[in-house]
Amino acid sequence: MRPEKAQLVLKGLKEAGVDFATGVPDAQFIEVYRMLAEDPEVHYVGAANEAEATGIGFGAWFGGKKPALILATSGLLVATYHLARINLLHEVPVLVVIPYRGDIGDPRWLGLYKKTTEPGLEAMDIPYRIVSRPEDVVRTIKECNESARAWLKPVAVLLNQEALW
Amino acid sequence: MVTRFALLKELSTIITDDVIVLTSIGNNSGFWGQLKDREANLFHITMGMCSPTALGLSLALPNRKIVAIDSDGNMILNLGVLGTIANEAPKNLTIVLMDNQNYLGSHKHAPGMPTATAGKMNLEAVAKACGIDSACTVQDVNEFRSGFQAALSSIGPHFIRARVEPLDRDRPERSKRVPDPRENKYQFAGYIQRTEGVEILGSGLGGG
Numbered sequence: 355m356r357p358e359k360a361q362l363v364l365k366g367l368k369e370a371g372v373d374f375a376t377g378v379p380d381a382q383f384i385e386v387y388r389m390l391a392e393d394p395e396v397h398y399v400g401a402a403n404e405a406e407a408t409g410i411g412f413g414a415w416f417g418g419k420k421p422a423l424i425l426a427t428s429g430l431l432v433a434t435y436h437l438a439r440i441n442l443l444h445e446v447p448v449l450v451v452i453p454y455r456g457d458i459g460d461p462r463w464l465g466l467y468k469k470t471t472e473p474g475l476e477a478m479d480i481p482y483r484i485v486s487r488p489e490d491v492v493r494t495i496k497e498c499n500e501s502a503r504a505w506l507k508p509v510a511v512l513l514n515q516e517a518l519w
Numbered sequence: 520m521v522t523r524f525a526l527l528k529e530l531s532t533i534i535t536d537d538v539i540v541l542t543s544i545g546n547n548s549g550f551w552g553q554l555k556d557r558e559a560n561l562f563h564i565t566m567g568m569c570s571p572t573a574l575g576l577s578l579a580l581p582n583r584k585i586v587a588i589d590s591d592g593n594m595i596l597n598l599g600v601l602g603t604i605a606n607e608a609p610k611n612l613t614i615v616l617m618d619n620q621n622y623l624g625s626h627k628h629a630p631g632m633p634t635a636t637a638g639k640m641n642l643e644a645v646a647k648a649c650g651i652d653s654a655c656t657v658q659d660v661n662e663f664r665s666g667f668q669a670a671l672s673s674i675g676p677h678f679i680r681a682r683v684e685p686l687d688r689d690r691p692e693r694s695k696r697v698p699d700p701r702e703n704k705y706q707f708a709g710y711i712q713r714t715e716g717v718e719i720l721g722s723g724l725g726g727g
Contacts, residue, residue: 374579397578399607401571402599409564409571409597413541416561416572416708417579418717439565444700503721 355453355518360385362488363451363513364393366495367422372396372449374419376407380426382453382518387424404433411448412440420499422449423508427456427467430474437508438478447502450510451495454484457514475510482510485517521659523617523683524550524690527588529660530615531555533668537714538584539576543569543593546687547617551588552697558710563700567596570614574600577609577676580715584611584671591618591636598645604676605650613670613677616642621685630685646678654678 363386367375376399379387390398397419401407404425411421425433430452440446454460456467475482481501485494495511502509523546531554534540541561542548547569548562564572573587594601594616604612623631636642646654653675657663663681670677698706708719 374575376575399574399578399603401603403597405567406571406597406600406603409568409600410575410578410603412568413572413575413577414579415575416711416719417576418711418715418719419575419579421575436565436568439568443563443565444704446704506721 355382355385357385359488359491359517360389362491363495364389366492367449367451368393368395369492370449370496370499371420372422372499374411374414374421375399375424376401376410376414376421377424378402378404378407378426378429380429380453380455382455383424383426390424404429405436408433408436408440408448412436412444412446415446415448420449420503422451422499424451427452427454427464427471431470434474434478437480441478441480441507445506447506448508449495449499449502450480450508452510452512453518454512454514457512459515459519471512480508480510482512484512484514486515488517491517520682520684521663522689523547523619523681523687525660526617526663526681526683527551527554529664530667533664534586538586538671539580540586540588541569541573541576542588543590545590546690547588547590549693549697550687550691553691553693553695556695558706560703561707562697562703566593569593570604571597571600573612573614574604574607574609577612578607580711581609581611583715585609585613587612587614589614589616591616591620591634591642592622594642595635595640601646601649601651601678609676610674612675613667613679615667616678616680617683618642618680619683619685628686643678643680646680651676651678654680656680656682658682
């Protein structure tokens, strides 16, 4: 991901009011993680796995933070137990941002995640939007975060095509 | 060896109203809900998620004392959180780990299946090796009381591993309904909003 595109993700998160972020670094999104970790207005917690990160974000919400989970498509699979639980049982919001590896157009052999990412979110009843154009990144992150907080449930943003590459 | 219930009963007599308590699913939630009906409780945190949740909350509310009542099966599902806790180093976090070395036995009249701590794994040593310097093991009520009070009056993070009986032979008759997860969410979030002056539960703009 080029730094100017990572910057758009950061801008969206900050304009959305996200002040707490957690996850496990992903190769495609490494610039986003670095920027979050260095940002003085965001508390970034590097977790050991994405289920742990989900629990950390869940706890931060109860303390008044506006949390975001930054997850790889592979990491979404690791997070599912806790993510489904906080969505379907507790009904607690977190914004989930995913670089959509494995989608059509991804040059690497990651088609597995085409089969798991959107069906997985649907199975967990987590609404999502796919963003393909850089000019839509900031607005979509803000809208998804607003809906998450209003609905008290996780909402996901998936970045693909020119928004990601 | 002491029982989980005996330790929770002791905790219920020494805990102050302002200390936030998070409990993992199962008998940690069920017993604590019977023993101490209070606003500062967050119950039913699922396998592997109790200590991560307590970490997130302790970072969000650095001026409140946070206590996680976790267990061995829960902890080893997400063991990496001990390293995360050590590095984040929340001064206000105490983890009490009810180590009964056992899966599922707590609801039964016979032991369930052993966890790794029934074998060679020592979670106090793991916590220390992860970088949580204040880690100890307690095996009776007196050790628990002094360890807990020392933790709450000093800079954390703290890790108290309580070696407890595999079976909850002294489980109490259910006399009280423990709030369900959604009900508990609204109660607890409302309590935090009121006592900490933060907004948690949305905009309140309503629909229509």
